[in-house]
Structures are given as C-alpha cells and as structure tokens.
Amino acid sequence: MKQYNVAIVGATGAVGEQMRLILESRGFPVGALRLLASPKSEGKRLTWRRTGVSVTALAEDSFADVDIALFSAGSAISRRYAPIARDAGAVVIDNSSAWRMEEGVPLVVPEVNRQALAGHSGIIANPNCSTIQMVVVLKPLHDRWGLKRVIVSTYQAVSGTGRLAVEELLAQARAYLAGEPINAEIYPHQIAFNLLPHIDVFGADGYSNEERKMVNETRKIMDLPDLAMTATTVRVPIVVSHSESVNAEFVGSPDIDAARKILAAAPGVEVVDDPENAIYPMPITAAGKDSCYVGRLRLDGSAVNGLNLWVVADNLRKGAALNAVQIAECLISDGYLK
Amino acid sequence: MKQYNVAIVGATGAVGEQMRLILESRGFPVGALRLLASPKSEGKRLTWRRTGVSVTALAEDSFADVDIALFSAGSAISRRYAPIARDAGAVVIDNSSAWRMEEGVPLVVPEVNRQALAGHSGIIANPNCSTIQMVVVLKPLHDRWGLKRVIVSTYQAVSGTGRLAVEELLAQARAYLAGEPINAEIYPHQIAFNLLPHIDVFGADGYSNEERKMVNETRKIMDLPDLAMTATTVRVPIVVSHSESVNAEFVGSPDIDAARKILAAAPGVEVVDDPENAIYPMPITAAGKDSCYVGRLRLDGSAVNGLNLWVVADNLRKGAALNAVQIAECLISDGYLK
Numbered sequence: 091m092k093q094y095n096v097a098i099v100g101a102t103g104a105v106g107e108q109m110r111l112i113l114e115s116r117g118f119p120v121g122a123l124r125l126l127a128s129p130k131s132e133g134k135r136l137t138w139r140r141t142g143v144s145v146t147a148l149a150e151d152s153f154a155d156v157d158i159a160l161f162s163a164g165s166a167i168s169r170r171y172a173p174i175a176r177d178a179g180a181v182v183i184d185n186s187s188a189w190r191m192e193e194g195v196p197l198v199v200p201e202v203n204r205q206a207l208a209g210h211s212g213i214i215a216n217p218n219c220s221t222i223q224m225v226v227v228l229k230p231l232h233d234r235w236g237l238k239r240v241i242v243s244t245y246q247a248v249s250g251t252g253r254l255a256v257e258e259l260l261a262q263a264r265a266y267l268a269g270e271p272i273n274a275e276i277y278p279h280q281i282a283f284n285l286l287p288h289i290d291v292f293g294a295d296g297y298s299n300e301e302r303k304m305v306n307e308t309r310k311i312m313d314l315p316d317l318a319m320t321a322t323t324v325r326v327p328i329v330v331s332h333s334e335s336v337n338a339e340f341v342g343s344p345d346i347d348a349a350r351k352i353l354a355a356a357p358g359v360e361v362v363d364d365p366e367n368a369i370y371p372m373p374i375t376a377a378g379k380d381s382c383y384v385g386r387l388r389l390d391g392s393a394v395n396g397l398n399l400w401v402v403a404d405n406l407r408k409g410a411a412l413n414a415v416q417i418a419e420c421l422i423s424d425g426y427l428k
Numbered sequence: 429m430k431q432y433n434v435a436i437v438g439a440t441g442a443v444g445e446q447m448r449l450i451l452e453s454r455g456f457p458v459g460a461l462r463l464l465a466s467p468k469s470e471g472k473r474l475t476w477r478r479t480g481v482s483v484t485a486l487a488e489d490s491f492a493d494v495d496i497a498l499f500s501a502g503s504a505i506s507r508r509y510a511p512i513a514r515d516a517g518a519v520v521i522d523n524s525s526a527w528r529m530e531e532g533v534p535l536v537v538p539e540v541n542r543q544a545l546a547g548h549s550g551i552i553a554n555p556n557c558s559t560i561q562m563v564v565v566l567k568p569l570h571d572r573w574g575l576k577r578v579i580v581s582t583y584q585a586v587s588g589t590g591r592l593a594v595e596e597l598l599a600q601a602r603a604y605l606a607g608e609p610i611n612a613e614i615y616p617h618q619i620a621f622n623l624l625p626h627i628d629v630f631g632a633d634g635y636s637n638e639e640r641k642m643v644n645e646t647r648k649i650m651d652l653p654d655l656a657m658t659a660t661t662v663r664v665p666i667v668v669s670h671s672e673s674v675n676a677e678f679v680g681s682p683d684i685d686a687a688r689k690i691l692a693a694a695p696g697v698e699v700v701d702d703p704e705n706a707i708y709p710m711p712i713t714a715a716g717k718d719s720c721y722v723g724r725l726r727l728d729g730s731a732v733n734g735l736n737l738w739v740v741a742d743n744l745r746k747g748a749a750l751n752a753v754q755i756a757e758c759l760i761s762d763g764y765l766k
Contacts, residue, residue, distance in 0.1 A: 267598060335673075337658065385625070
C-alpha cells in the first residue's frame with residue numbers, strides 16, 4: 091500500500107494531538123510523520139507507533155517531501171504557511187478559518203460534500219467544529235425534505251478554545267470550590283459555573299464571528315447559498331463536546347419515524363433518542379467518539395414543517411481532527427492525491 | 429401601615445429561603461411570619477428581622493390567621509394544602525406547577541399581567557422560572573410589534589431542582605477534579621462538566637414537561653392562546669441563574685435601537701448589551717439580583733421580522749421567590765386583599 095508523508099502543523103495543541111492519535115488508530119498510511127510547532131516546543135518527543143517523533147520548529151523549509159499537511163495552529167499561521175506547503179507539493183488540509191470562505195477552496199465534510207474535493211488546488215478547508223456536527227445531521231434530512239430555515243443555539247466546550255482554556259476552566263472550578271479568588275485570562279469572564287454568550291469577536295450587527303461562520307459555512311458546505319439561518323453561540327463550562335439545539339424547517343413535511351430511520355442510516359450519525367429512559371446525547375458520552383449523536387427529535391408545532399433536534403459531538407474529533415483525517419482519506423480513495 | 433400574617437410553606441428549601449430574605453429586604457408589611465416545612469425540620473430556627481422564627485411542621489391547622497400563604501414545597505403539597513389554606517382565609521401564592529393551568533387561577537407575572545389578579549378566588553399561581561424571565565422581556569416587545577412566534581433554548585441552573593441538586597453538582601465537581609468516581613442521585617447522569625437536555629418528565633411527543641410548561645404558561649400569561657412557540661430546555665452545570673436563547677418573530681418590523689429603548693424602559697428589565705466590550709448578561713452577574721437581564725440583541729435575517737435575544741435572570745429570585753412576593757405586593761396595592 092502506498093505510504094504518504096504527513097506533517098501536522100500545531101502538533102502540540104489539543105487538535106494536533108488528536109490528529110496524531112487518529113492517524114495512528116485509523117491505520118492511515120503514514121510514511122514519515124513530521125510534527126511541527128512553535129520553536130518553544132522544538133525537541134519535545136511525542137508518541138507515534140510505539141516509538142516517538144520529535145517536534146521541530148515550523149519553518150519555510152518544513153514541507154519538503156510532505157504529501158499531506160494537516161494545519162491546526164491558528165489562522166495567521168495558516169495564511170502564511172499553507173501556500174508555502176502547497177507550493178512545496180503538499181496538499182494542505184487546514185483546520186483554521188483562514189481559507190474556508192475563499193473562492194476555489196473546498197470546505198469539506200466527507201459525509202456531506204466529498205465531491206467538492208474534485209479539482210481542488212492544493213488547499214482544502216476543514217469547517218468550524220460547531221458547523222460540522224450540524225451539517226452531518228441536517229444533510230440526510232435535507233435530501234429527503236428540503237431544508238428551508240435553521241435556527242441553532244449552541245452549548246460549546248472550552249477545549250474548542252484550546253488547552254489553556256481547559257486548564258483555566260479546571261483551575262477556576264478548583265478555586266471556586268475552595269472559596270478562593272478566580273482568575274480569568276483566556277476568557278474575559280469566569281467560565282467555571284458560568285457561561286458566556288461570546289465565541290470569537292463581534293461585528294457591528296451584534297453577531298459573533300462564530301455565529302457568522304456557522305451560517306456562511308453551512309451555506310457553502312450544503313451548497314445552499316440562500317439558506318435562511320441564524321445562530322446564537324454560547325461557551326459552557328464543559329471540557330469536551332459541543333451540543334446544539336437545532337430548529338429546522340423544511341419544504342416537505344417531516345415525520346419523526348421517517349426522520350429517525352433516515353438519521354439511523356446516515357453515515358457518521360448515531361440516533362440516541364429514548365428520553366423517557368433518560369437516553370439522549372450528552373457531552374460526556376460523545377467525548378472520545380467519532381459519531382455525531384442526535385436525539386430529542388420532536389415535531390415543532392409552531393412551524394408548518396418544523397423539527398427540533400439535539401446534536402452532540404466531540405469537538406476535537408469530528409469537529410476538527412477526525413474530519414481533517416477523513417478528508418485526507420477521501421483524497422486518497424477518490425484519487426485526488428498522486 | 430396594615431400588617432399581614434404570612435406563611436411560607438417549604439421554608440427550608442432554596443426558594444423558601446429566598447422568600448424569607450426577600451420579604452425582609454423589601455420591607456414587606458409582615459405581621460407574624462409562620463415558617464412551615466416537613467416534620468424533620470420542626471424546631472429549626474431561621475433568622476428573621478435580627479431575631480429568629482422556628483420552623484413548624486405543616487399541618488391542616490397551620491393556616492389560622494394567615495393572610496398570605498407562599499407555597500414552594502412541590503406540586504403534591506400544593507394540591508393538598510393550598511385549598512386548606514384558602515378555606516382558612518389565606519390568599520395562596522403557589523410556586524408549584526399544581527394550579528398554573530387551572531381555569532380561574534390567575535398565573536401572574538406582575539410586569540406582564542397584574543390585571544389577571546382581579547377576581548381571583550384565593551389561589552394565585554406563580555409561573556415556571558424559565559417562563560417568567562422570558563415573558564418579562566417579550567411583553568414590551570409584543571406591545572410594540574405583536575409577537576408571532578417564539579423559539580427558545582434554555583441553559584438552566586441546578587438550583588431550579590433544589591438544594592440537593594446544588595450539593596450534587598458541587599460534590600461531583602470535587603470528585604471530577606480529584607479523579608474520583610462520580611455519584612449521580614438527583615439527576616440520572618453526571619451534571620458536573622456535562623449537561624442534560626432533560627428537565628422534568630417526557631411525554632409521548634418527545635417534549636419534556638418543562639418545555640410544555642414554557643409554551644402553555646407563556647400563552648396564558650401573555651393572553652395569546654394561539655401563540656406559535658416551541659422550547660428546548662437544558663440543564664447546565666451552573667448553580668444559580670437561568671439563561672435563554674430566544675428567537676422571536678413579530679407581526680411588525682422591529683429595529684434594534686427601538687427594541688433597546690423599549691426594553692431599557694420596561695419594568696423589571698435591564699439591557700446589558702455591549703458585546704464588543706464583552707458586556708452581556710451572564711449567570712454569575714444575574715445571581716442575587718432582581719432584574720431580567722437582556723442582551724445580544726440582533727435582527728434575525730432568516731425571518732421577515734425576527735429578533736434574537738439572550739435573557740438571564742436569577743431563577744430563585746425573579747424566577748420564583750421574588751415574583752411571588754411581588755404578586756403579594758400587587759394584591760395589597762391593587763386592593764385584592766382585605
């Protein structure tokens with residue numbers, strides 16, 4: 091089997107770590123693995139296939155002989171180094187928001203639009219975590235009934251911000267329980283035992299970038315440029331897994347049994363929906379798993395063809411690292427990588 | 429000034445405690461205060477006006493000479509003892525769900541429908557916590573533009589379940605941080621660093637009672653029996669204050685500046701809306717306060733006349749005890765109490 095040299099840019103981050111673990115656990119045909127990070131992590135040794143690989147500092151010459159470069163080191167790094175990696179011959183799969191809305195850059199969730207990989211020009215964007223899990227669930231319903239409008243409210247874990255945010259949540263929780271003063275550095279306010287309707291920066295219309303991303307990326311991925319959609323995104327004191335309350339309206343008339351069957355058969359989706367027995371998707375049960383979990387299916391009597399859904403997925407895996415590795419797998423199996 | 433004898437049924441609970449504190453801090457004209465609870469709390473002494481009052485066990489003869497009985501001890505107690513209290517001559521203000529939808533029982537949020545107190549027959553219902561804070565904010569907007577549809581997703585604190593739930597959240601958080609096993613007794617699953625799309629019991633249509641209550645109570649309080657509305661209610665690992673992501677559609681065309689002015693002038697509402705400076709309503713800033721805080725005002729481009737709002741209030745105060753005391757104040761000032 092052909093082997094591919096893979097680079098992970100941002101290898102020491104929360105998502106970078108997951109990328110490495112997922113490449114290994116899925117048996118991705120990695121030849122050489124190159125772990126790239128900032129100079130302060132240079133020399134750090136990370137486990138790989140029962141031995142280890144040393145981290146090297148990201149530089150312009152980091153991408154020689156690299157076939158696939160997985161980026162997860164923030165937008166500024168991606169803006170600068172993705173074209174360098176591409177010009178060195180790698181196909182870039184970028185987890186930042188830098189290239190997502192760029193004309194000609196495919197924005198891909200394999201279960202939804204792997205065909206968008208056709209004719210890529212070397213940079214492929216991995217969508218926002220909160221967008222991915224929602225479109226995986228909405229796509230099969232759209233195929234059946236035609237999506238008309240989406241209203242989503244999110245409950246997003248702090249690991250979406252990164253390792254330091256997880257440390258901050260846990261440190262604040264410890265301080266709170268001990269009755270000690272709480273320090274907030276990563277977030278503008280206490281996040282332990284609190285929540286913030288604030289993810290990313292705000293625009294003049296009052297929407298945050300995260301809310302804007304969810305709308306724009308959903309339209310691009312689902313190829314529904316005029317989809318009516320609005321989002322409210324909220325950070326909650328949870329370590330891993332994003333949850334979403336999704337209200338969807340359709341052209342056709344959904345029924346619950348059919349929706350449950352369609353979702354149960356959909357790739358990447360698991361239906362967890364027996365609320366009378368306290369069975370529904372939750373962050374702690376989705377963490378570390380690959381699926382997008384959906385439950386709390388209800389007809390919405392306030393709309394003509396409305397459906398309420400509750401969607402939970404591991405934001406570091408399907409929301410980021412797993413989806414990126416799945417894109418790489420599609421590139422190989424669909425013949426878009428030499 | 430005329431004094432009124434007041435009984436608190438459920439005086440040792442989280443809401444009962446707030447009722448006592450709020451009666452005192454607002455200078456409510458209490459003559460004698462009777463604190464009623466289960467027999468196991470009998471004799472417990474609680475502070476009142478720099479001295480104390482002993483708890484007595486609730487019994488059929490507990491309401492002699494009581495003018496106002498504030499109930500917060502669950503639906504079963506209210507079903508049984510509210511008629512007894514009323515027949516003994518007290519006006520009952522009941523915080524449980526037992527009487528809320530009963531024909532002839534006013535369901536009152538003073539800022540919204542104090543006129544519903546007219547012609548009460550001795551039992552007045554205090555609405556569900558998550559309903560109260562939403563209608564306080566929606567009413568002035570409805571008066572201006574005509575409410576057409578509401579889609580709400582909630583983020584509800586554990587104190588809504590009671591004292592034991594608060595203890596469970598904190599004990600679980602301690603265990604989690606110490607790497608020890610987590611016990612769940614009050615909730616069916618871990619609530620620390622997790623969330624549950626589950627409040628109250630579920631019906632065959634998949635909706636929980638909490639979701640049903642929000643819809644039915646909003647229609648009754650706002651006197652909009654046909655209001656199109658749907659709710660998804662979620663328990664989050666927060667001690668005090670419920671938050672709500674509210675999407676509202678109107679007959680008229682709202683604009684943000686006018687909405688902000690209307691809300692700033694509305695009784696019981698405070699506008700906290702400068703997200704670019706990280707200023708928005710949050711649980712920790714609403715806790716212990718009397719207002720319903722609203723922010724994140726945004727036009728919803730996915731609807732003809734849509735508005736997104738973020739509403740936070742202390743669920744034990746405005747969501748329960750404060751609203752009950754305000755109802756008692758209205759009874760006096762509007763002449764509905766002899």
